[in-house]
Amino acid sequence: MKQLFLSVLLAMGTVVAVCAQQPLAGKRIGVLGDSYVRNHREPVENTWHYKFAQRQGMQYYNYGRNGNCISIDLNRWGKAMVNRYQEMNDSLDYIVVIAGHNDATRLDSIGIDLFREKLTELCDGLIDRYPCAQLFFFTPWMRADNDVNAHNFEAVVDCILKVCASRAIPVFDAYHHSNIYAQNDRFRDVYFQNGRRDTAHLNARGHDRFLPIAEHFIMQYIALDK
Structure with a gap:
């Protein structure tokens, strides 16, 4: 009987320890x-x-x-994020938005003013729909200086930083501060899905490289949100 009691206590202690190590367990x-x-x-x-x-x-x-944009619907790539965020689960504890790349590649036709307007609408809509959730935003990677859209990416990232700051949404500025050197051909050969031809899509190795950076960024705010 004593041995059974000790076994139960040990099991309970293990559960408590696991929960302590995973404060986000079960969160959406x-x-x-x-x-x-x-x-x-x-x-x-x-x-x-x-x-x-x-x-x-x-x-x-x-x-x-x-292929999805924040700001505009596209026949091939579907409704913009500003028009489809309401299709998300009604109950979410944490929301991460990773976007802006496709808006930047089309910014000459979209225009920075429309992008800012739709980004603001998306941020306000997420806050209103999920008032108790913690929101995060991640910007696109940096572009090479000789990339035809490099200046548009800088404009989009700057807009994301300013709009999110005005709404107190934490932003990870992956364009300026990450361990992903997307402007370098040899780096992309190792960490991107299609090598140097790809400027957007990390492969499994690339995601593993970025994971601890992203996790540290998110967890510092979650610690404050307990």
């Missing part, structure tokens, strides 16, 4: 975005955000769509 995280989220042609399970959710014991919802 939704990730909204483009092919950075959908992971282009590779499994979603390779992404850093899926792996983060698994490590934390969270319920994971992927709302990524290849």
Whole structure:
């Protein structure tokens, strides 16, 4: 009997220890975005955000769509994020938006004013729909200086930083501050899905490289949110 009692106590202690190590266990995280989220042609399970959710014991919802924009609907790539965020799960504890790449590549036709307007609408809509959730935003990677759209990416990232700051939404500025050197050909050969021809899509190795950076960024705010 004594041995049984000790076994029960040990089991309870293990459960408590696991819960202490995984304060987010059972929480719901939704990730909204483009092919950075959908992971282009590779499994979603390779992404850093899926792996983060698994490590934390969270319920994971992927709302990524290849080619998707924040600001405009596209015949091939579907409704813009500003028009489809309401299709997400009604109950989410954490929301991560990873977006802006496809808006930047089309910014000459979209215009920065419309992008800012729709980004603001998306941020306000997420706050209103999920007033108790913690929101996060991740910008696109840096572009090479000789890239024809480099200046548009800088404009989009700057807009994301300013709009999110005005709404107190934490932003990870992956354009200026990450361990992903997307402007370098040899780096992309190792860490991107299509090598140096690809400037957007991390492979499994690339996601593993970025995971601890992204996890540290998110967890510092979650610690404050306990």
